Amino acid sequence: MVKEESKRIAIVIFGALLNAIALNLFLIPANVYASGFTGIAQLVSNVLGEHTPIHISTGTLLLLLNVPVFFMGWKMVGKSFTIYSIISVAGTTVFLGFIPLQELSKDILLNAVFGGVISAVGVGLTLKFGASTGGMDIVAMVLSRMKDKPVGTYFFSLNALIIFTAGLLYGWEKALYTLVTLYVSTRVIDAIHTRYEKLTAMIVTKKSEEMKRAIHARLVRGITTVPAKGAFSNESRDMMIMVITRYELYDLEKIIKDIDPQAFTNIVETTAIFGFFRKS
Template sequence: MEILKKLVVIIVGAILLAVALNIFLIPANVFASGFTGVAQLLATVLPISTGVLLFLLNIPVAILGWMKIGKAFTVYSFVSVVLTMFFLEIIPIIEISQDILLNAVFGGVIVAVGAGITLKYGASTGGLDIIALILSRMSDRPLGIYFFVLNAIIVITSGLLFDWEKALYTLVTLYVTSRIIDAIHTRHVKLTAMIVTTKPEELREAIHEKITRGITRLPAKGGYSQVDKEMLLTVITRYELYDLKQVIQSVDPQAFTNIVETAGVFGLFRKEQ
């Protein structure tokens, strides 16, 4: 049932992404962020559709993700890419509005909803998300710069290929997409989880079985109940948040969990050597 639920969410996310592109963004020559925007740009100069280009761009990323991240996350993400390509091919490109601002805003919102719900259920739309996760395991440097550079290239290239007004509308799409994903999931790559539980040992074992992260155990006591507990403190990536929630729910549904944004980590955060 868990796999089925995740697949349904991935299918819905792929449909939303395809609708946003073929009905709002592509007809208006406004570009999405990340690899989707790169595929759109390449499709304007190459005789290949956006969906096929998106698929081709994600093949080397999927291979890298398989080797560096793990099979489950990479497979779900690649399934999302394949389904997005499929729906991009079968959904016709239709211009329902000639207002570029409306296309930019609605396209950005729909892209963000599709990507956000996919992230929320433990997968991604591929491309830059997988690259960011790999980089987060190799370095503690801020990853926002990588998103910024790629999106800046998309904006500048769209301005050179079309006109600078289109580039400004692309900026509107990128801003809307970022804000909506923030609301649905999180754009912060690293998160700190503070879990107060009466089953610390069982929960520790379950987390270590599912997620390879260090855990610090701190004594805690209920302020009202006076019950002795422990707080498990761990830093995870945003892509592991769904798995962590599932583990906590299965082992100790009564556990109190606080998730906070983490600006940076120094010390023994697991990296690929």
């Protein structure tokens, strides 16, 4: 457990480093904005610096914006999930303070694309290892537990606000390049992990009882077991079907590898659920 947790923390810190590199070397110098709370922090920092005598760095604002979200996540999502989010945001803030704000390229399109890709790799790796980058991840978890509805609308609304504000303040060309960054980020995160909030796992195994006990020890999820038979081997197995959130995928993969490395698992993106889905 210590080894696994250390590995997860290392990945979270590495993801924070990548996010800081994307911001200070590509996005901030080009006035191109990231998605979610990071993009809001960029916008507010720019507005304060240009129109008021107050200057607050993007990293500091990112941390301040996340403070109320951390309290909400601690109470409504879970302590472990929130702790990883705090490490991620704090790491990004620290790295933003150490990495120099430097423009590597004058080409705004290169900045938008490379900034989006590097940031998305950090986010995707963080999600893949069962952690979170804070901000909208926690808000999405809370909203999905309150309403059990897709949270894509909330992500889209927040990012649309960022793009519209960037267009009003700095010209619509900047807004369009921000849209390029958001598109690239989404595609890369999809490739590394998934943007879907819920996933369906279908596990074909000979060790269904052991698997069930191990899953229930770590995850509070219902499981439907269906008898199955291998078409080639004619061996009897069980197919376990369960719906999880994307943040539980890492723990589920670890359980399957520990209990039955020979199990066949199919992960399907779930767009909607009708019926009971435990939210705690």
